[in-house]
Amino acid sequence: MKNVSTEPYKGARDFYPEEMRIRNYIFGAIRKVVESHGFEEYDASIMEESSLYRAKTGEEIVNEQTYNFIDRGGREVTLRPEMTPTVSRMIARKRNQLLFPLRWFNIGRRYRYERMQRGRSREFWQLDCDMFGVESVVSDVELLLVPRDILKELRVDDKLFEIRINHRGLVNEILKNYIHADDQQTYKLSKLIDRKNKIEKSLFDKEVENILGDKKELFLGILEINNLSDLPDQIKQTGAYDNLKQICDSLEKLGVTNYRFDPTLMRGFDYYTGMIFEIFALDNKNNRSLFGGGRYDNLVAIFGVDKVPGIGFGMGDVTIRDFLETHNLLPNNAVSNIDLYLCILDEKYRLDVELLARDLRANKINVCVDISGKKLGAQIKHADKMGVGYVIVIGENEINNKKYLLKNMLTSEQQEFDFEGLGKVILN
């Protein structure tokens, strides 16, 4: 029989304990921050009926990047490529029981069949934070503070990233009432802008000309603006401009200065209706956005329930991990969660060692008992390689006198303690 392959599924990753510690570090920090902002955790299946994504997720993702299959009951299933349709479905499902406004978060798996490259994985983990039930800019501002606090918790300096902000309403105003593009031109231009950073400038300009003809220069001029106040007066008289201006002013008052208006920011999803943003890493190695999100006030309408304003963002594990690694901000993942390793001088002490381990565990110490059957030297070496903090060797003396010589594996210092003393030192 041919051997079964040991490789993970193509585009997915195995998380050995060293790598798992990094994922746990990142999402542990994130969980702490989002809970400190009053967000509550929810979850759902990674499987959804495919119809959920057809309405609003955006053509490219649904047609080219989803995992779809027919289940044994004939249902058309999609592995969720993003969380916004799911969370909107859940909101719509209990529209009349839920207590708005809501702040919800989820950390979990998402799936996209993308071409493999740096910063991508076909299965990835993502944080999604969403707020429901409030239309005012107050919630836009509250939401924008979260990614910044997450980056701070991950020890990222403000200088290393930039918040790029735009507004779908503003984009519509520009295209419809300033450029006077028709529906088809508008559609083509928004898809083109979304690809702007992926294609050559000359090609981009050429395509704008193909779509807009002699209105090309007017449009390209707008795209060069990166300060709200430089927009044409006609645009400044719109509600969308007011909305975005208020958001930016509040950010500034709260001490957030590393943001800028970016009229070329589009976000790929069709459901956004207001402010949209992405947080970009300011270095050459990580050219994808770390966070992205925006306001989607009409999404629950696809479920036939009354309107619920929504706003949210997502953050993927692959890009943030690459970014933190670039800046040497990942923790030392060779350090184990195990506090204490109990070596055993002879098998005849096994029962006593197990009982001691039981008592230590009841005192919140993470204890690993040697089961290798190897000689003492090899046991200690093993504990050291595992990255365990402390070691005790258990023999007749230890069992009879209940005194334990505790070895600190970092400093090689040894000191004797009774049972109570062990807890104090190890958990200190």
Add this chain to the structure above:
Amino acid sequence: MKNVSTEPYKGARDFYPEEMRIRNYIFGAIRKVVESHGFEEYDASIMEESSLYRAKTGEEIVNEQTYNFIDRGGREVTLRPEMTPTVSRMIARKRNQLLFPLRWFNIGRRYRYERMQRGRSREFWQLDCDMFGVESVVSDVELLLVPRDILKELRVDDKLFEIRINHRGLVNEILKNYIHADDQQTYKLSKLIDRKNKIEKSLFDKEVENILGDKKELFLGILEINNLSDLPDQIKQTGAYDNLKQICDSLEKLGVTNYRFDPTLMRGFDYYTGMIFEIFALDNKNNRSLFGGGRYDNLVAIFGVDKVPGIGFGMGDVTIRDFLETHNLLPNNAVSNIDLYLCILDEKYRLDVELLARDLRANKINVCVDISGKKLGAQIKHADKMGVGYVIVIGENEINNKKYLLKNMLTSEQQEFDFEGLGKVILN
């Protein structure tokens, strides 16, 4: 356009925050216990190439209960129905770099297309604990202590469950050398025993007769035994018996008395080679096992690498949740993770409230700022319904004097504190 359905995918569950708190409570307790036993977390994709399961997972599951599909690249993919093949693949993949013995755990999603009934879900969460690299009974005993400590942490009394234990080697001895069943009879009998609790006793006996003819009584007699010492002498002279006897004796010495030998215990998977066990709830409502596992010393052979002995168990979220609920052991899930709700007397204080929230968050307090725009009474009522512990109303006095009247929502007591005082009371 027809409305999109708000229901989750059939057989899967939505976890609204109240339900999520319960899942987090259960797996939080579990994580604490398995880490205290020196297990380290790993993870992998839920997608595996289907070939991984054909070798050893067992016919019924692979042919009738897996989610299979062909991806956009033509690969045959299965959503993992269980973790043992995946963890074995990972062990085989780094066979020469890993430091044995290993204790690994995973908490995550598994998939089975089963008929829906109590205690089942097509997507479920499972804890898997596995140890690799040790053949001796020492590791069997170490492993068996873990589920017991988990149940203790979940406040389950020893009287509410029973550890049922058997040994694949012993089953083989009985069938081959005591009953003298041929290969085909052995195969049929093991599949039949596995279904024993699901079919009528008379039908079971009838089927045994169909397979074994006049050896029926001899075989049924063995199945009645629930004490190792009552086994026939011929069986007692085997290595498998010795092995199981040693495990049981050690358990007894360590104070575990709620176990019993169960010759009808089979476990559905084809890969087990030694001790097998299940932990059953001792009540009428929860007739499925809470934990199940065993020894599988030859599994990595399917990858063509040198033998690595393995032993492990799994525990699903649905059965344990039902079990805890039956015995009133679930926590009050109406209590939120949010420590403090800041009400706002007037929008003009918004900026000050946001700055206060920022400082409180930096002091590890989970703060929710009101964004509803509602009147004060409605804000306080909202905080109460959310299950928040404390409320402060922010107005001009609070901002100018930096003194805050803290309301305890449980007792309705109010007391004034400065900033430092808040932290002490709220996090106490």
